[in-house]
Amino acid sequence: MDLEILFEDNHLIAIHKKPSQxxxxxxxxxxxxxxxxxxxLKRTCQKPxxxxxxxxxRIDRPVSGVVLFARTSKALSRMNNLFREGRVHKKYWAIxxxxxxxxxxxxxxxxxxxxxxxxxxxxxxxxxxxxxAILSYSLLNQSDNYYLLEIQPQTGxxxxxxxxxxxxxCPIKGDLKYGFPRSNKDGSISLHARSxxxxxxVRKEEIQINAPVPEDSLWKEITHGLT
Numbered sequence: 001m002d003l004e005i006l007f008e009d010n011h012l013i014a015i016h017k018k019p020s021q022x023x024x025x026x027x028x029x030x031x032x033x034x035x036x037x038x039x040x041l042k043r044t045c046q047k048p049x050x051x052x053x054x055x056x057x058r059i060d061r062p063v064s065g066v067v068l069f070a071r072t073s074k075a076l077s078r079m080n081n082l083f084r085e086g087r088v089h090k091k092y093w094a095i096x097x098x099x100x101x102x103x104x105x106x107x108x109x110x111x112x113x114x115x116x117x118x119x120x121x122x123x124x125x126x127x128x129x130x131x132x133a134i135l136s137y138s139l140l141n142q143s144d145n146y147y148l149l150e151i152q153p154q155t156g157x158x159x160x161x162x163x164x165x166x167x168x169x170c171p172i173k174g175d176l177k178y179g180f181p182r183s184n185k186d187g188s189i190s191l192h193a194r195s196x197x198x199x200x201x202v203r204k205e206e207i208q209i210n211a212p213v214p215e216d217s218l219w220k221e222i223t224h225g226l227t
Contacts, residue, residue: 003040006066007209011075011202013037013053016211017067019188023058037069057083060159062174065092065193066211078201083156089197092151092161093140093213095190095222096170097180099147104138107164111157119177120159122167133157135164143222146173150194161191173218188214 004016017023017033025032034055041051054076056068070076082088109122110130123130134154141148149170151161159178165171166178172191174184184190197208213219 003036006211007068007207009203011071011200012068012079013041013071014066014068014196014209017059017064017193019062019064019186019214022061023067024055033067034069041071054079056080057156059193060162060189060191062187062189063191063193064188064211064214066196066209067193068196068209075201079198082198082201086154087198090153090193091195092153093192093194093223094149094151094161094165095146095173095218096149096165097146097173098170099142100137100139100149100168100170104136106134106136107168109133109164109167111160111163113158120157120163122163131155131157133160133164135161137165141222141224141226143218146218146222148222148226162189190219192219 005013006016007014015033015037021033022030023033025035034053038051038053052072054070054073056070056076056079059065059067070079109124110126111120111122111133112127112130113120132155135151137149137151139147140150153160162172162175162178171179172189174180175189176183192213193211195208195210200207213223
């Protein structure tokens with residue numbers, strides 16, 4: 001499977017994840033993105049042994065977009081610190097059927113994960129076992145039948161964007177688990193990790209990595225003039 005590399009240096013590598021790919025291996029046994037990246041590094045670096053690769057963050061299997069990996073333990077440790085300190089800024093694009101009541105706003109909920117269902121539930125007030133989830137959103141564009149939202153999560157909870165947008169009455173296109181009535185033909189949901197911004201943990205330079213939207217007619221139409 002071909003890798004679409006968005007950024008690469010001696011410390012970090014960023015990949016454009018396709019909707020069907022998993023970031024790390026799971027019980028399905030499917031080939032994971034981190035394994036593909038390791039194989040790529042082993043080939044290009046011509047290393048006979050195992051190649052180090054640290055998973056910095058993940059995005060859900062049906063979601064597309066930028067995923068960042070660390071090529072050294074030092075880079076992984078420093079990037080983990082940046083995430084913990086809230087100094088990594090991520091933007092997502094989501095296609096929804098329902099127009100939000102307000103064109104922009106902040107959502108604050110308390111998310112509780114149901115392990116058996118692999119699903120989170122959003123509450124307006126704190127409940128036992130729930131974690132606070134915060135994101136901001138704005139309406140970017142629209143097509144004849146759908147709306148494009150830009151989302152900036154301030155916390156990193158399980159299925160946070162999917163759950164909070166659904167709670168707002170705007171489930172993501174194709175996301176059956178969170179209330180959209182129909183699936184997408186390719187099994188994806190119309191949520192895309194558009195960009196990630198941070199100060200490079202070693203070189204101390206500003207880094208912004210953008211992932212192009214999926215090769216899909218609706219994505220192309222609704223993001224026209226934005227990409």
